[in-house]
Amino acid sequence: MQDNLSQTFSALADPTRRAMLARLAKGEANVSDLAEPFLKDMSLPAITKHLKVLEKAGLITKSKEAQYRPCKLNGEALKTASDWMEQYRVFWEESFDRLDEYLKSVTAKKKAKGKKHGRKK
């Protein structure tokens, strides 16, 4: 059995499922609304399977109250995944710092070159 974090990342590793989350970010929607944009490319069982993966990972919840059972996005599973990523922030900030340093050195070299050429005139 997958641990929760693996289940969340696994559920996010699919463009259809991410598109479904993007739709739900705009507001609650029932299964037929969610299925509609994908029906030309895949079968309804394939679509409901994607929804089940999202539901099992806790990324969406199906309301049990209303008769048409709308789905809604559940942010907490995403928060857990985002918190996990946060511990690595230093690594991408470092790489951007390196890029920044590189760009600064390139600009400095260009300026120096510009001055040199200026002197020649």
Add this chain to the structure above:
Amino acid sequence: MQDNLSQTFSALADPTRRAMLARLAKGEANVSDLAEPFLKDMSLPAITKHLKVLEKAGLITKSKEAQYRPCKLNGEALKTASDWMEQYRVFWEESFDRLDEYLKSVTAKKKAKGKKHGRKK
């Protein structure tokens, strides 16, 4: 073929691979260093397969310079994934706001109850 974001999330959807990233967060390491903690539970080919998944997803890079080819963590792929998550921040903050409101209302009710009991004395 998987898109980049799906490849990143898919690579992160495994506790062994996340443990390897956690090891690399402490500093560069070669394959045998990375393999060592897992050798009691899995075969070396299984371990190198995990490393290949991480490498293919751009989460780690193998240095081509040194003879022992150390691996290092590459933060940029994680940044892309983290940026994607960031757009959903409002959803987990909302759910924490709701929890906060709930806790405040519970505390308020308890206080009110306490006062009521106080009056009875």
